[in-house]
Amino acid sequence: xxxxxIGRQTIAFNGLPRLVSAYTIVGRLEGQGPYRDFFHEIxxxxxxxxxxxxxxxxxxxxxxxxxxxxHKGLAPQDIQFYxxxxxxxQVISAVFSARSLGIPFLGIFSACATFAQGxxxxxxxxxxxxxxxxxxxxxxHYQTAERQYRxxxxxxxxxxxxxxHTVTGAGACxxxxxxxxxxxxxxxxxxxxxxxxxDPNDMGSAMAPAVFAALEQHLQDTGRGPDYYDLILxxxxxxxxxKMLRILAERTGLxxxxxxxxxGALIYGGNPKTGAGASGAACSAVMALGFVxxxxxAGKLHKVLLVGSGALLNQLTxxxxxxxxxxxxxxxxxx
Amino acid sequence: xxxxxIGRQTIAFNGLPRLVSAYTIVGRLEGQGPYRDFFHEIxxxxxxxxxxxxxxxxxxxxxxxxxxxxHKGLAPQDIQFYxxxxxxxQVISAVFSARSLGIPFLGIFSACATFAQGxxxxxxxxxxxxxxxxxxxxxxHYQTAERQYRxxxxxxxxxxxxxxHTVTGAGACxxxxxxxxxxxxxxxxxxxxxxxxxDPNDMGSAMAPAVFAALEQHLQDTGRGPDYYDLILxxxxxxxxxKMLRILAERTGLxxxxxxxxxGALIYGGNPKTGAGASGAACSAVMALGFVxxxxxAGKLHKVLLVGSGALLNQLTxxxxxxxxxxxxxxxxxx
Numbered sequence: 001x002x003x004x005x006i007g008r009q010t011i012a013f014n015g016l017p018r019l020v021s022a023y024t025i026v027g028r029l030e031g032q033g034p035y036r037d038f039f040h041e042i043x044x045x046x047x048x049x050x051x052x053x054x055x056x057x058x059x060x061x062x063x064x065x066x067x068x069x070x071h072k073g074l075a076p077q078d079i080q081f082y083x084x085x086x087x088x089x090q091v092i093s094a095v096f097s098a099r100s101l102g103i104p105f106l107g108i109f110s111a112c113a114t115f116a117q118g119x120x121x122x123x124x125x126x127x128x129x130x131x132x133x134x135x136x137x138x139x140x141h142y143q144t145a146e147r148q149y150r151x152x153x154x155x156x157x158x159x160x161x162x163x164x165h166t167v168t169g170a171g172a173c174x175x176x177x178x179x180x181x182x183x184x185x186x187x188x189x190x191x192x193x194x195x196x197x198x199d200p201n202d203m204g205s206a207m208a209p210a211v212f213a214a215l216e217q218h219l220q221d222t223g224r225g226p227d228y229y230d231l232i233l234x235x236x237x238x239x240x241x242x243k244m245l246r247i248l249a250e251r252t253g254l255x256x257x258x259x260x261x262x263x264g265a266l267i268y269g270g271n272p273k274t275g276a277g278a279s280g281a282a283c284s285a286v287m288a289l290g291f292v293x294x295x296x297x298a299g300k301l302h303k304v305l306l307v308g309s310g311a312l313l314n315q316l317t318x319x320x321x322x323x324x325x326x327x328x329x330x331x332x333x334x335x
Numbered sequence: 336x337x338x339x340x341i342g343r344q345t346i347a348f349n350g351l352p353r354l355v356s357a358y359t360i361v362g363r364l365e366g367q368g369p370y371r372d373f374f375h376e377i378x379x380x381x382x383x384x385x386x387x388x389x390x391x392x393x394x395x396x397x398x399x400x401x402x403x404x405x406h407k408g409l410a411p412q413d414i415q416f417y418x419x420x421x422x423x424x425q426v427i428s429a430v431f432s433a434r435s436l437g438i439p440f441l442g443i444f445s446a447c448a449t450f451a452q453g454x455x456x457x458x459x460x461x462x463x464x465x466x467x468x469x470x471x472x473x474x475x476h477y478q479t480a481e482r483q484y485r486x487x488x489x490x491x492x493x494x495x496x497x498x499x500h501t502v503t504g505a506g507a508c509x510x511x512x513x514x515x516x517x518x519x520x521x522x523x524x525x526x527x528x529x530x531x532x533x534d535p536n537d538m539g540s541a542m543a544p545a546v547f548a549a550l551e552q553h554l555q556d557t558g559r560g561p562d563y564y565d566l567i568l569x570x571x572x573x574x575x576x577x578k579m580l581r582i583l584a585e586r587t588g589l590x591x592x593x594x595x596x597x598x599g600a601l602i603y604g605g606n607p608k609t610g611a612g613a614s615g616a617a618c619s620a621v622m623a624l625g626f627v628x629x630x631x632x633a634g635k636l637h638k639v640l641l642v643g644s645g646a647l648l649n650q651l652t653x654x655x656x657x658x659x660x661x662x663x664x665x666x667x668x669x670x
Contacts (some may be wrong), residue, residue: 005467106524107444320386
């Protein structure tokens with residue numbers, strides 16, 4: 001069996017790739033929430049002076065990467081791989097940021113689980129001896145996601161209580177086998193799960209079973225109980241999805257209690273404009289690289305399991321009557 | 336420096352991952368071309384009895400994977416990672432095939448360079464000790480790509496001579512460190528290149544500089560001349576892009592001659608319906624896993640460099656006046 005594979009689906013990083021630098025940018029609304037002090041930058045203007053929200057999204061993604069590099073005195077040529085993806089068709093935010101950065105580009109996609117997928121893949125490339133440093137980054141933007149997946153914001157369509165509000169933001173990090181910072185110890189990449197749910201206005205419920213499957217598999221593969229971790233942070237289930245996940249866990253006797261939290265349920269602090277909470281490829285990135293990273297560095301958290309989840313639908317799959325496939329990837333991070 | 340990195344951008348697979356099983360499916364038009372005898376299956380009906388071309392595309396992708404597994408007596412649970420992507424928004428063909436297969440899923444995207452990216456990433460996961468076997472697969476479909484990127488085929492819009500015809504097909508392979516089959520020796524992952532071209536009807540010209548950059552970097556990193564390889568097969572530049580690439584090579588004194596061929600220029604044998612030739616995420620997959628694989632196994636080719644290229648645009652980037660970012664990834668395969 002492969003040397004760095006444990007159990008069925010979990011890979012172990014014995015070389016202990018470290019998260020040596022991080023930078024997070026969030027929009028105005030995210031900057032009004034209870035986690036505002038953990039983000040590196042809060043935008044005054046979600047369009048950052050650009051003509052379109054798509055150009056704004058790629059701009060903040062690029063900036064997050066450049067700042068993560070700058071804080072360690074690194075230049076793009078010090079990095080072997082730029083691993084990035086986003087929610088837009090053909091991951092154009094990632095693509096255009098890669099064009100400016102000039103780092104060999106690996107485009108990835110698993111919707112809002114993209115950041116967790118990237119952390120795992122980047123760590124594997126380091127551990128495998130293929131790179132000295134990699135950058136992993138994702139972005140999302142409320143206005144770009146709304147008009148692509150739902151309706152242009154100008155129509156002011158009424159949202160449902162189970163709708164989630166796409167985070168405007170970007171998170172970027174540098175991973176390296178050398179240097180100081182939290183260690184990435186394991187990644188459990190999930191299978192695609194589809195329980196037959198079809199409501200694109202309730203993606204939290206659709207994603208909960210995939211999160212549960214990845215979490216259960218991670219615990220089984222590592223022989224750990226949930227209490228091994230101080231915090232199990234799901235990416236963006238929102239309040240509805242989190243409720244579903246708690247029900248699934250209770251039914252199988254898995255006690256998660258308050259150590260289970262969800263980035264999407266936390267970031268807006270229950271702001272009524274934001275439905276069931278946040279979603280978006282930036283949500284787990286800014287909560288992990290802003291909040292979790294700071295708490296690990298400050299010694300307030302020691303062992304965290306990040307479980308990113310993605311709803312893998314598009315407009316056409318909804319129109320053609322397909323149910324919503326989902327995926328989750330779990331990444332263990334220790335101080 | 337990282338142990339398996341040579342030069343600036345090339346990774347070496349000393350464990351020699353092998354391509355142990357492959358299966359290719361193509362549509363009717365591809366099945367009329369000069370490479371028909373190399374494909375494992377030719378469709379009678381490009382819709383394969385499905386209600387929509389999107390459902391047809393995911394159906395053939397899934398079938399290609401299942402057949403590649405079946406030919407070696409493998410089941411999905413024998414595979415650690417399913418690495419897949421396609422041209423459709425949110426890579427839905429890959430996603431839905433992953434749902435049926437039940438293998439941990441890594442979604443990737445670099446347009447028509449997706450297959451080459453997958454081969455390189457899959458080989459890295461094997462070499463790094465993270466998996467015993469991985470599956471890499473991509474698909475594309477003329478009808479799904481036309482209606483997403485251009486116009487629905489029912490409108491019968493006149494194509495330009497530089498337009499390329501998206502391959503209907505799917506290619507899947509099993510990579511493993513054990514077993515018999517061609518060896519994957521190196522991968523050079525490219526940077527995103529954009530020379531300012533804006534014509535979405537001439538993607539070959541847009542991609543040629545990225546292919547040239549990846550090829551030149553690969554040769555520099557490995558210290559090889561083009562004559563090291565019996566065949567340098569670009570993925571889908573088409574005749575126009577191939578002409579541009581030859582001009583770029585000549586200007587720098589790189590002699591490529593007839594050892595340089597292009598999958599997109601070859602597959603239809605100059606059928607006038609197909610403009611400048613083929614494109615699509617399946618194009619390089621079926622040419623590599625059908626033609627190249629067979630020639631390597633038969634001893635007619637010994638050393639092949641596959642250079643996949645992708646035009647990383649979407650409808651919105653064209654509408655917003657952006658030029659076309661492109662990328663190319665080179666993978667060396669030996670008998």
